[in-house]
Amino acid sequence: MARFEPILGRISGKLGGLVFMNGPAGASLRSWNVPTNPNTPQQQTIRSAATQLANRWVATLSAAKRDAWETYAANVSVPGRFGNPIHLKGLPMYVRCNVARIQFFGGAGIKDDAPVVFNLGEYTEPVITATLPSTVSVAFNTADDWVSEDGAAMLIYSSREQNPSKNFFKGPYRPLAAAILGNLATPPPSPTLLATPFPVTSGNKLFFFARVMRNDGRMSAEWRGVDLTDFV
Numbered sequence: 001m002a003r004f005e006p007i008l009g010r011i012s013g014k015l016g017g018l019v020f021m022n023g024p025a026g027a028s029l030r031s032w033n034v035p036t037n038p039n040t041p042q043q044q045t046i047r048s049a050a051t052q053l054a055n056r057w058v059a060t061l062s063a064a065k066r067d068a069w070e071t072y073a074a075n076v077s078v079p080g081r082f083g084n085p086i087h088l089k090g091l092p093m094y095v096r097c098n099v100a101r102i103q104f105f106g107g108a109g110i111k112d113d114a115p116v117v118f119n120l121g122e123y124t125e126p127v128i129t130a131t132l133p134s135t136v137s138v139a140f141n142t143a144d145d146w147v148s149e150d151g152a153a154m155l156i157y158s159s160r161e162q163n164p165s166k167n168f169f170k171g172p173y174r175p176l177a178a179a180i181l182g183n184l185a186t187p188p189p190s191p192t193l194l195a196t197p198f199p200v201t202s203g204n205k206l207f208f209f210a211r212v213m214r215n216d217g218r219m220s221a222e223w224r225g226v227d228l229t230d231f232v
Contacts, residue, residue, distance in 0.1 A: 115217045155210065163204065
């Protein structure tokens with residue numbers, strides 16, 4: 001593997017049998033190998049949801065609805081691979097906003113109408129800590145708009161427990177057993193306790209990411225955090 005940071009800068013992608021990569025040590029070039037595909041049930045669920053949405057885009061959405069998603073996508077940027085803002089096309093934005101809805105709520109959660117508010121939906125970063133071997137505490141700002149909005153929710157995902165020396169985690173993440181649902185009449189309390197998808201041992205690390213979905217179809221940017229468990 002060779003490094004070419006001064007020449008190639010922030011190039012990435014595949015060309016022929018070579019792959020350009022970027023990491024903490026700079027840009028690098030290596031041979032392309034076909035990656036292993038674990039094909040876990042969670043991956044199958046996500047792929048199935050993306051396929052369902054792509055088919056729905058063609059067969060169910062009207063031209064006017066597709067145009068509305070194109071308009072929303074053109075006006076709202078999402079974080080790119082290196083944190084830089086990028087603009088998606090209408091179909092990828094439709095899929096981005098709806099895959100997690102299918103994960104947590106099934107087909108009934110799909111939003112076919114594009115948002116008319118041109119942002120991803122702002123929220124305050126949560127504080128997530130493991131309180132028991134099967135429970136995490138999610139503290140959030142009860143003044144955030146999503147908390148008192150029917151049809152909105154904070155979605156929390158967790159890693160398996162990791163060695164305490166590990167500082168980076170790419171995935172896979174699993175959804176927690178429940179979402180924190182916004183509610184106008186009875187807003188959810190902070191902190192809220194949620195069940196973890198995996199058992200947790202005191203002294204190990206858990207990596208989390210969260211996002212907030214709004215009732216109008218917006219799906220926020222991701223927040224990522226980590227907790228070194230210490231059960232009392």
